[in-house]
Amino acid sequence: xxxxQVIDKISDYLDGELDPELVRELERHLEHCEDCRVVVDxxxxxxxxxxxxxxxxxxxxxxxxLNQMFTQKFHKExxx
Amino acid sequence: xxxHLDNEQSLVAAAQAGDSDAFVALLNHYSRHIxxxxxxxxxxxxxxxxVLQEASLKAYxxxxxxxxxxxxxxxxxxxxxxxxxxKLRKRALWKESSLDEPRExxxxxxxxxxxxxxxxxxxxxxxxxxxxxxxxxxxxKLDPKSRTIFTLRDVEKFSIEETAKLLSxxxxxxxxxxxxxxxxLREELTKYFGKGARNAMPTSHR
Numbered sequence: 013x014x015x016x017q018v019i020d021k022i023s024d025y026l027d028g029e030l031d032p033e034l035v036r037e038l039e040r041h042l043e044h045c046e047d048c049r050v051v052v053d054x055x056x057x058x059x060x061x062x063x064x065x066x067x068x069x070x071x072x073x074x075x076x077x078l079n080q081m082f083t084q085k086f087h088k089e090x091x092x
Numbered sequence: 093x094x095x096h097l098d099n100e101q102s103l104v105a106a107a108q109a110g111d112s113d114a115f116v117a118l119l120n121h122y123s124r125h126i127x128x129x130x131x132x133x134x135x136x137x138x139x140x141x142x143v144l145q146e147a148s149l150k151a152y153x154x155x156x157x158x159x160x161x162x163x164x165x166x167x168x169x170x171x172x173x174x175x176x177x178x179k180l181r182k183r184a185l186w187k188e189s190s191l192d193e194p195r196e197x198x199x200x201x202x203x204x205x206x207x208x209x210x211x212x213x214x215x216x217x218x219x220x221x222x223x224x225x226x227x228x229x230x231x232x233k234l235d236p237k238s239r240t241i242f243t244l245r246d247v248e249k250f251s252i253e254e255t256a257k258l259l260s261x262x263x264x265x266x267x268x269x270x271x272x273x274x275x276x277l278r279e280e281l282t283k284y285f286g287k288g289a290r291n292a293m294p295t296s297h298r
Contacts, residue, residue, distance in 0.1 A: 023271040067128035
């Protein structure tokens with residue numbers, strides 16, 4: 013397998029969707045190609061960082077306006 | 093993807109029966125995820141707030157249509173994605189968006205430029221709030237279609253199939269965009285986390 017093919021298959025490899033034979037070929041390539049090893053490793057870390065980062069809390073003003081919108085809506089819908 | 097609420101099924105049932113507190117409890121659990129999704133797709137906080145408000149209202153109005161075939165969150169995301177894409181379409185950013193990627197070889201392959209290993213724990217290299225800012229900055233370097241795909245798959249953790257379905261795109265299109273997005277983001281993050289990092293802190297902190 014050549015470097016270019018490794019790059020094209022990184023996503024499938026990281027997602028565990030690569031055919032086992034291709035996994036073996038790709039990993040054989042990684043054993044002797046430092047550059048591809050770095051690219052695969054840092055792509056893996058990229059995916060992991062996004063995967064594990066929780067969203068920040070909703071900004072207070074945004075939450076306030078959302079609650080206000082529903083308070084008004086619920087108020088209007090109350091049976092008289 | 094956020095965790096299930098323990099009592100989600102009963103909250104949904106109560107909300108469907110007209111219990112507004114139950115609906116607010118559901119919404120409060122998922123709102124920050126919907127807001128982050130809105131920021132990622134539309135690229136700005138103002139539109140993200142619109143997405144959150146409009147999607148919440150639509151969900152409330154259409155609650156009776158939720159049959160429980162998927163998670164409530166997936167159903168809510170589908171509504172939010174449609175609202176957000178509507179905004180992109182209005183700005184003509186969806187159909188036109190192509191990968192703005194100058195480093196393609198003649199056969200269309202992506203050529204990595206930044207080849208530099210990272211430290212063991214890049215997450216620990218900056219404060220949590222700084223990390224959130226870095227991630228939110230770099231994701232905006234993707235075109236709208238790619239960052240929507242990347243956000244659904246790698247941030248909100250939907251499968252490739254679910255992502256394709258949510259966006260009415262084919263699986264090969266999703267896979268190609270995802271690969272390129274991951275590679276592009278890898279390059280961008282190497283500027284922060286590479287051993288000779290040029291950007292130690294988010295732009296606003298420098």
